[in-house]
Amino acid sequence: MKLQLIATSPMGLEAVIARELKELGYEDLIVENGRVIFTGGPADICRTNLWLRTSDRILIKMGEFPATTFDELFEGTKAIDWPSFIPGDGEFPVEGRSHKSLLSSVPACQKIVKKAVVEKMKEQYHTEWFPEDGGRYVIEVSMLNDRALITLDTTGPGLHKRGYRKLVTEAPIKETMAAALIQLSRWSPERPLYDPFCGSATIPIEAAMIAWNIAPGLRRSFNSEGWPLVPDELWDEAREEAYDSVKDDIPLEITGSDIDPYAIEIAEAAVKKAGFAKDIKLRVMPVAKVRPEGDYGCIITNPPYGERLGDEDEADLVLRQLGLAAHYLPTWSFFAFSPAKSLEHYFGRKADKKRKLFNGRIECQYYQFFGPLPPRK
Numbered sequence: 001m002k003l004q005l006i007a008t009s010p011m012g013l014e015a016v017i018a019r020e021l022k023e024l025g026y027e028d029l030i031v032e033n034g035r036v037i038f039t040g041g042p043a044d045i046c047r048t049n050l051w052l053r054t055s056d057r058i059l060i061k062m063g064e065f066p067a068t069t070f071d072e073l074f075e076g077t078k079a080i081d082w083p084s085f086i087p088g089d090g091e092f093p094v095e096g097r098s099h100k101s102l103l104s105s106v107p108a109c110q111k112i113v114k115k116a117v118v119e120k121m122k123e124q125y126h127t128e129w130f131p132e133d134g135g136r137y138v139i140e141v142s143m144l145n146d147r148a149l150i151t152l153d154t155t156g157p158g159l160h161k162r163g164y165r166k167l168v169t170e171a172p173i174k175e176t177m178a179a180a181l182i183q184l185s186r187w188s189p190e191r192p193l194y195d196p197f198c199g200s201a202t203i204p205i206e207a208a209m210i211a212w213n214i215a216p217g218l219r220r221s222f223n224s225e226g227w228p229l230v231p232d233e234l235w236d237e238a239r240e241e242a243y244d245s246v247k248d249d250i251p252l253e254i255t256g257s258d259i260d261p262y263a264i265e266i267a268e269a270a271v272k273k274a275g276f277a278k279d280i281k282l283r284v285m286p287v288a289k290v291r292p293e294g295d296y297g298c299i300i301t302n303p304p305y306g307e308r309l310g311d312e313d314e315a316d317l318v319l320r321q322l323g324l325a326a327h328y329l330p331t332w333s334f335f336a337f338s339p340a341k342s343l344e345h346y347f348g349r350k351a352d353k354k355r356k357l358f359n360g361r362i363e364c365q366y367y368q369f370f371g372p373l374p375p376r377k
Contacts, residue, residue, distance in 0.1 A: 001041055001042060001229075002039055002040075002041060003039070003040060003041060003042075003044075003045075003060050003061075004037060004038075004039060004060070004061035005037070005038055005039070005040050005044060005045070005048065005058060005059070005060060005061070006035045006036070006037050006058070006059040006060075006061055006151060007021065007035065007036045007038070007048060007052055007055040007057075007058055008034060008035050008055060008056040008057050008058075008059060009034050009035055009036060009054070009055060009056065010034075010054075010056065010176070010177065010180075010357070010358060011033070011034060011357075011358050012355065012356055012357040012358060013054050013176075013177075013180050013357070014031050014032070014033070014034070014035070014036055015031065016054050016180050016183055016184065017036045017052065017054050017055045018031050018036050019183075020051075020052055020053060020054060020055075020183075021036060021038055021048070021052075024047065024048070024051055024052075026038045026039075026040065026044075036055075037061065042229055042230045042231075042234055043234045043237070043238065045058060045060075045154045045224055045230050045234075046224075046230065046234050046235050046237075046238035046239075047238050047241075049154060049155055049159070049217050049222050049224070050215040050216075050217040050218060050238055050239065050242050051215045051216070051217070051242070052159060052216075052217075053176065053179035053180075053183070053206070053209075053210070053216050054176050054177075054179050054180040054183065055159055055176065056155075056158050056159055056160070056176065057153060057154075057155035057158055057159055058153075058154045058155050058159075059140070059151040059152065059153055059154065059155075060085070060151060060152040060154060061149070061150075061151055062080050062082075062085075062139075062150045062151055062152055063076060063077070063079070063080045063148075063149075063150045064147060064148065064149045064150070065147065065148055066146060066147055066148075067101075067103060067143070067146065067147065067148040068101075068102045068103070068146050069102075069103075070103065070108070070112050073103060073109060073112050073113065073116075073141070073148055074112050074113075074115065074116045075116075076148060076150075077112070077113050077116035077117060077120075077141075077148075077150055078116040078117075078119055078120050080117075080120070080150060081120075082117050082120045082121055082124075083120065083121060083123075083124035083125065084229075085137065085152060085227075085229055086117075086121065086137045087134060087135070087228055088121070088125045088127070088130065088134075089130070089131055089132070089133055089134030089135075090130075090132065090134050090135055090136075090137045091132040091133065091134060091135065091136050091137065092114075092117060092132065092137045092138075092139055093136075093138055093139070094110040094111075094113045094114045094117075094138075094139045094140070094141060095110065095138060095139070095140045095141075096109045096110040096113070096140060096141045096142070096143070097140075097141075097142050097143070098142075098143035098144075099143065099144050099145075100144060100145050100146075101143040101144065101145060101146050101147075102146055103143050103146075103148075104143075109141050109143060109148075110141060113139060113141045113150065114139075117139065118130065135223075135226045135227055136156070136223050137152060137153075137223070137227070138152070138153040138156075138223065139151070139152055139153075140152075140153065153223060154222060154223060154224035154227075154230075155222055155223060155224075156221070156222050156223035156224075157220075158176075159176060159216070159217065160174040160175040160176040160177075161175075161220060162175050162216050162217070162219060162220065162274075163219035163220045163273075164205060164219065164270050164273045164274035165200055165202065165270045165273075166269070166270075166273070167200070167266045167269065167270075168199075168200050168266065172199055172200055172202060173199070173202050173203070173302045173337070173359065174202075175202055175205075175206060175216070177337075177357070177359065178202040178203045178205075178206040178302075179206045179209075179210065179216070180357075181203065181300055181302070181335060181337055181366060182203065182206055182207050182210055182300060183210070184335075184355065184366060184368075185298055185300050185333070185335045185368070186298060186333055186370065186373070187207065187298040187300060187333075187335075189210075189211035189250050189252065190374070191253070191294075191296055191297050191298055191374060192253040192254075192255070192292060192293065192294035192296075192297030192298070193207050193253065193254045193255070193297060193298050193299075193300060194254075194255045194256070194257075194290070194292040194297060194298075194299050194300075195255075195256045195257070195299070195300060195301045196256075196257050196258075196285075196287045196290045196299065196301055196322065196325070197258060197287065197301050197302060197303050197304060197318070198256025198257060198258050198263070198264075198267055198282065198301075199258060199263050199266075199267065199302075200263065200266045200267050200270050201256050201266075201267035201268075201270050201271050201280065201282065202270075203256070203300055203301065203302070204254045204255070204256040204267075204271070204276075204280045204282075205270060205271060205274045205276060205280065207254055207300070208252055208254055208274070208276045208279060208280055209274070211250055211252055211254075212246055212247050212248045212250060212252075213245050213246060213247045214242075214246055214248075215242035215245070218239065218242050218243070252276075252279045252280065253293075253294060253297070254276075254279065254280045254281070255280070255281040255282070255283070255292060256280065256281075256282050256283075257282065257283045257284065257285040257287075257290060258284065258285070259284070259285065259286045259287070260284075261284045264282050264283070264284050267282050268282055286321070287318055287321045287322055287325060288321040288324070288325075290325050291325075291328060291329075292329070292332070295331040295332075295374070296331050296332070296371065296372065296373070296374035297329075297331075297332045297333075298332065298333045298334075298335060299325075299326075299329075299332060299333070299334045299335065299336075300335045301322075301335070301336055301337070302336075302337045302338070302359075303315070303318055303319060303322060303336055303337075303338050303340075304318060305338055305339055305340055315340065316340075316342065319338070319340055319342060319343055319346045320346045322334075322336065322346065322347075323343075323345075323346030323347045323348065324346075326347055326369065327348075329371075330371065331371050331372055332371045333368075333369060333370050333371040334347070334367075334368075334369040334371075335366065335367070335368050335369075336366075336367045337357065337359070337364055337365075337366050337367075338364055338365065338367065339359075339362050339363060339364045339365070343365075343367050344367065347367075347369060349369070351365075351367040351368055351369055352368055352369055352370045353368040353370075354366065354367055354368065355368070
C-alpha cells in the first residue's frame with residue numbers, strides 16, 4: 001500500500017528534515033512550509049518515526065480539497081476511505097486549526113469532520129454506535145486558504161519525546177531542535193564538543209546519539225503500534241534494523257557544563273538514562289571559566305536569554321563571557337542559538353553564517369562562527 005506521508009517541521013528546519021529523509025533513502029520529496037511530503041508504505045511509518053531526529057511527527061495525508069462551506073468539508077471528508085485505516089473499535093478524536101479560511105471556527109470544523117468519518121464508518125461496519133475503546137487514530141483537519149488538509153497522526157506524543165528526559169531545567173531546548181543545531185554545525189564525532197550552558201544536557205545527548213547512529217525513537221512507543229495497517233512484525237523489523245545500526249565503539253569527547261548544580265543533577269540523570277554515563281562528561285562551572293580540552297572542537301549551545309528567563313542583565317553578562325571564551329580557543333568553532341542581537345558584538349566579529357530559527361514562538365538566530373577545520377590525517 002502506497003501512502004503520502006508528511007514529516008512535520010518547525011519553521012526553518014524543512015531543509016534539514018528533507019536531508020534526513022534523503023539519507024534514509026527517500027526520493028521525490030515535496031518541501032513546503034512546515035512539512036516535507038514523501039511516499040512510503042506501512043514499513044516507512046515505522047522507519048521514519050524511529051529515525052527522524054528533527055521532525056515533530058509523521059502524518060498520513062488522507063485527503064486535500066477546497067472547502068469554503070461545511071457541506072464541502074463534510075463531503076470531502078466522507079469521500080475518504082476511513083474503514084481501511086480505522087477499525088470498528090478505534091478511538092478517533094479530531095483536532096483542528098484554521099488560517100485565512102472562511103471556515104474559521106475550529107470546533108465547528110472538528111465537529112463536521114467527526115460526523116463525516118462516523119457516517120463513512122457506519123456504511124462499512126453497519127452499526128449506529130462506535131465504542132472507541134481500541135487503538136488511537138488522531139485525525140487533524142487543517143484549513144489554510146480555503147483548502148482542507150485531512151491527516152492521520154501515526155506518532156502520538158511529539159518525536160522530541162525521546163524518553164531519556166524525565167525532569168527538565170527551566171526553559172529547556174527541545175530534543176528535535178538540539179539535533180538540528182548539531183546537524184547544521186560543522187561538528188563530527190572525531191572532534192570535541194562542548195556545551196557551556198548544558199541545562200539538562202539535551203545537546204550533548206543528541207550529539208552522542210548522532211555519533212553512535214542511535215535511532216532517536218528507539219526507546220519509545222507510537223500511536224500506530226497496534227494498528228492493523230502497521231502490523232507488529234514491521235515494528236519488530238524496524239527496531240531490529242535500528243539496533244543493528246548502532247556504532248557504540250566510537251570514542252566520544254563530549255562535555256557539558258552549567259553554573260547551576262541542580263541543572264547538572266538533572267543532566268546526570270538524563271545522561272544515565274540515555275546510556276552515556278561513561279561517555280559524556282558533566283561539570284558545574286560558570287562560562288567565564290570554560291577552557292575545554294583539545295583543538296578544533298565545536299561549542300554548540302543555547303545560552304540563557306532575557307525573554308526566556310526574565311533577566312536581561314544576566315543574559316548579557318553570559319554572552320559577554322562566552323565571547324571572551326572564544327578568544328582563548330582560536331581553533332574552536334562556535335555555534336550559538338539565541339535571539340540576542342548583541343551576540344556578534346561580544347564576539348567582536350560578524351558571524352560567518354546566520355540562520356533564522358524559532359525556539360517555540362521566539363524568533364532566534366543560529367550564529368555560526370567558524371574556526372579552522374582540523375588538519376587532514
